[in-house]
Amino acid sequence: MATKLLDFIYATMYKRINNPDSPYWLPTVLKDVQTPDGHKLDPLSVDTWDIGQLDGDEGTTIGDTISDSWWVFVGAAFDNAKEQGVSGLPDNLDAFTSQRDADNPYPSLKLTSVTVDGLPNAKVGELQDLTPTENGYRGTVRVTTAAYDTHGWQKQITVKGSYSLVQHVVVIDDSGDGNGGDGLKPPTQVVLKGLEGVEWPRQEIEGHGQFTVTATDLAFDVVVRAEAAGTGTDRTPQLTVESISIASQPAFHLDEKSLTIEGSTIDKYTLQGWKDAAAGAFNSADAGKALTAKLADTLADPSFRDQFSTTVTAQLVKALDGVLGAVPKGTLPSDDSGFPPKYGPLEVYLFDRLRASVNDTGSGFYPPAVVLGATSPTLEPYSLGDIDLGSYKIGVAPADLSFKGGSIKGISNVLIPVKDAALTEGGIGATLRFGQLPGDARIPAPPLTITGTGVVSFPDAAAAAAAAPEVAAADDDTIEGDITVTIDRPSATAGLSFSGKDADELTIGLDALTLAVATADLQVTIKLKEPSHFEEIIQKVLNKNEVKQKIINGVQSTADSHRADIAKELTDNARAVIRSKLEG
Numbered sequence: 001m002a003t004k005l006l007d008f009i010y011a012t013m014y015k016r017i018n019n020p021d022s023p024y025w026l027p028t029v030l031k032d033v034q035t036p037d038g039h040k041l042d043p044l045s046v047d048t049w050d051i052g053q054l055d056g057d058e059g060t061t062i063g064d065t066i067s068d069s070w071w072v073f074v075g076a077a078f079d080n081a082k083e084q085g086v087s088g089l090p091d092n093l094d095a096f097t098s099q100r101d102a103d104n105p106y107p108s109l110k111l112t113s114v115t116v117d118g119l120p121n122a123k124v125g126e127l128q129d130l131t132p133t134e135n136g137y138r139g140t141v142r143v144t145t146a147a148y149d150t151h152g153w154q155k156q157i158t159v160k161g162s163y164s165l166v167q168h169v170v171v172i173d174d175s176g177d178g179n180g181g182d183g184l185k186p187p188t189q190v191v192l193k194g195l196e197g198v199e200w201p202r203q204e205i206e207g208h209g210q211f212t213v214t215a216t217d218l219a220f221d222v223v224v225r226a227e228a229a230g231t232g233t234d235r236t237p238q239l240t241v242e243s244i245s246i247a248s249q250p251a252f253h254l255d256e257k258s259l260t261i262e263g264s265t266i267d268k269y270t271l272q273g274w275k276d277a278a279a280g281a282f283n284s285a286d287a288g289k290a291l292t293a294k295l296a297d298t299l300a301d302p303s304f305r306d307q308f309s310t311t312v313t314a315q316l317v318k319a320l321d322g323v324l325g326a327v328p329k330g331t332l333p334s335d336d337s338g339f340p341p342k343y344g345p346l347e348v349y350l351f352d353r354l355r356a357s358v359n360d361t362g363s364g365f366y367p368p369a370v371v372l373g374a375t376s377p378t379l380e381p382y383s384l385g386d387i388d389l390g391s392y393k394i395g396v397a398p399a400d401l402s403f404k405g406g407s408i409k410g411i412s413n414v415l416i417p418v419k420d421a422a423l424t425e426g427g428i429g430a431t432l433r434f435g436q437l438p439g440d441a442r443i444p445a446p447p448l449t450i451t452g453t454g455v456v457s458f459p460d461a462a463a464a465a466a467a468a469p470e471v472a473a474a475d476d477d478t479i480e481g482d483i484t485v486t487i488d489r490p491s492a493t494a495g496l497s498f499s500g501k502d503a504d505e506l507t508i509g510l511d512a513l514t515l516a517v518a519t520a521d522l523q524v525t526i527k528l529k530e531p532s533h534f535e536e537i538i539q540k541v542l543n544k545n546e547v548k549q550k551i552i553n554g555v556q557s558t559a560d561s562h563r564a565d566i567a568k569e570l571t572d573n574a575r576a577v578i579r580s581k582l583e584g
Contacts, residue, residue: 003130005347006137006226010127011502013319016582018123020151024315024582027153030120033311035303044116046161049294051109051287058284059106062277066107066167069273070205071098073265074171077195086194094174095190101168101202102184109281109290111211114161116295118154123147136227136346142247144219157215157250159291164208165261165278171201197264207274209260213282213291218250220296224312228349232334235349237316241308244300246292254282320350322581324357324365332356339423348423355418364577367432368443371412374569377562380412384450387554392541394534400457401541403483403551410448413437426511427497435489450485450551454526456538481528481535483542485551488521492559496570503578510567515556519548 016022017029033041054062078093100106125142132138146155170187187201222244229238259282261274281287298304321327333352343351357363364370371379384406391400413435420431439445456479495512524542528535541547559566 003132003137005350006130006139007127008500008502008506009350010139012504012578012582014124014126015502015504020148022583024319026122026124027120027148027151029311029315030122033120033304033307035307037303039303041304042117042120044119044298046114046116046294046298047112049111049114049291051111051290051294053106053108054281054284054286055106056286058280058286060100062107062280062284063100063105063167065273065277065280066165066205066207067098067100067169069270069277070167070169070203070265072270072273073267074098074195074198076267076269077198080196081194089192089194096171096188097174098169099172099184101170102186104168104204105184107165107167107277107281109287110164110166111291112162112164114159116157116159118157119145119299121146121148121153121155121157132344133225133227134345135229136225136344138223138225138242141222141224142219143222146216146218155216157218158212159215159252160212161210162208163211163278163282164206165274165281166204166206167277168202168204170203203265205263205265207261207263207266207278209262209278210258211260211278211282212255212258213252214255215250215252217248218292218295219247220299221245221247222308226316226346228345233330233332235332235334235345235352237313237320237346237349239309239312239316241305241312244296244305246296249289250292252282252288252291254279319582320353323578324353325360325363327353327356333418335419340425342425343423351421351423351428355416355421358416358421359418364573364581367414367416368412368437370570370573371414372442373573374566376569377565379566379569380409380444382408382411384408384452384555384558387551389542389547389550392544392547394456394458394537394541397458398460400459401538401547402455402457403554404453404455406450406452406554408448408450408555410434410444410446412443413439413446413448424495426495427509428495430494430496431516432492432494433489434487434491447486447488448490450483450487450555452483454481454483454538454542456480456534479528479530479532479534479538481526481538483524483526486523486525487517488523490515490517490521492516503575503582506571506575506578508567508570508574510563510570513559513563513566515552515559517552519545519552522548522551524548524551 013024016024017026019025031042039045053059075093078089081089122143122145125144128140128142130137130139146157149155172185173188190201192200223242225240225242227238227240228235230236256279259275259278261271261278263274266274333355336348336352339348354365357365358367360366377383387403387406389401389403391398393399411434415433415436416430417433420433422429434448435446437443458477493512493514493516494510497509497511498506499509500506524539526535526539526542
């Protein structure tokens with residue numbers, strides 16, 4: 001099967017995970033994710049995200065804006081000091097100006113008390129890069145956020161909280177040449193005191209407040225490992241989220257109406273400049289990249305990854321238990337020796353779940369239920385049609401024997417014991433055991449029986465009439481009677497193959513269906529419609545091994561002619577069971 005089985009399962013669940021009407025819809029599954037220490041995914045709460053330094057052209061513009069605003073504040077402080085008569089002040093500040101500090105030229109941004117709303121609003125993409133592991137498979141799934149605008153969700157992620165924007169600034173000599181880095185000049189050597197709120201000539205200034213930004217087009221690549229965990233009868237399925245990484249850089253948009261800003265150097269004259277700087281900071285590429293990375297790091301933290309693993313494993317178990325039925329701990333079949341090497345531990349585990357399901361009376365795959373539900377052809381009872389039994393002597397008269405309108409009763413009394421099912425190169429091989437159940441109102445008790453009309457035709461009417469007056473009395477030189485064939489615990493071997501992208505396209509092929517019936521286990525009785533001394537003779541002929549074999553061959557031939565129809569019944573049943581169970 002290689003990766004085909006996992007591709008099939010994922011494709012089946014993919015439709016449901018992305019379907020708002022499904023119990024497996026991803027936003028519904030994710031909204032209740034919570035780590036053991038109480039951290040929720042919806043909303044996600046973070047104490048601190050240090051976005052760090054915003055450099056480059058955007059950082060330069062932001063820093064220059066803050067520096068210019070600070071110089072307005074310095075000017076106001078200077079005017080106040082002059083009015084208050086502070087001594088030692090120059091007549092004006094025309095010889096000076098402000099600039100970013102060459103030692104710390106770029107602004108830095110820190111977010112605190114952050115909440116992120118809308119992360120569960122996600123959808124999944126196709127399963128990519130599926131490769132085998134020791135106990136299963138590893139693959140990558142693209143998870144795209146802000147996927148829906150229904151069921152109370154919005155097509156955006158909202159990030160709110162408090163922020164701090166810090167810039168280092170200096171006072172420089174307006175005409176000084178200097179040799180500071182990045183073309184920035186060193187601070188003035190002039191000492192000036194008495195300006196309230198101003199640290200001359202170098203100051204670290206901060207603006208802080210509340211912010212709201214929205215994000216769209218955010219996607220993650222999630223590497224997931226699907227395996228069978230444990231050993232023997234205690235094996236369980238397990239999905240492990242190995243890593244979460246950024247797959248696309250989202251577009252962040254600052255809600256400027258929600259932006260507040262205050263600080264010790266911010267007043268009504270500098271407020272707008274600071275707001276412009278803060279908006280520039282949040283809308284900068286550096287901030288967007290850093291914010292995206294912080295979000296990814298938070299989700300990829302082991303506490304969240306472990307919880308994601310627990311959540312998706314629970315969904316897988318829910319799906320398997322729904323479709324195949326729950327397996328009590330310690331009861332899973334485990335006699336798995338001899339399977340083709342192409343099947344790994346996960347395929348074997350899933351096959352063992354199927355073997356357990358086939359032997360679960362409450363399962364939709366329980367063989368008696370499948371047989372009783374078949375309609376085209378009907379399998380209980382199963383119509384055989386006519387079987388030519390050959391030519392024999394009845395007494396001294398040659399006769400042709402045939403079995404007309406044969407019908408099998410008891411096919412629904414069938415089981416596929418765990419030991420009688422195995423993985424094969426082509427799919428699954430199974431032995432069907434009939435007559436294993438005591439029978440009830442719907443399932444016939446053993447033995448399996450074939451009933452119909454036995455017809456004995458005498459080509460030489462004169463010879464037959466001389467031997468038996470009842471033949472002479474018949475219009476068509478035939479004798480008829482009711483035949484009953486009983487078969488003690490017969491069996492059949494079946495070869496099943498599977499194809500289809502997902503459960504909605506699943507097709508089961510019945511590649512082989514071979515009866516395993518010994519002639520010694522088959523008994524034939526006939527009750528002629530008119531009393532005749534031929535009855536005992538005919539019955540002895542019918543119980544010859546060669547006649548019994550012809551009955552067996554006739555049944556086999558009919559089964560062969562219906563294999564495609566039976567396969568379609570199996571397909572329709574499997575599709576219906578899976579669909580109904582996954583719809584919840």
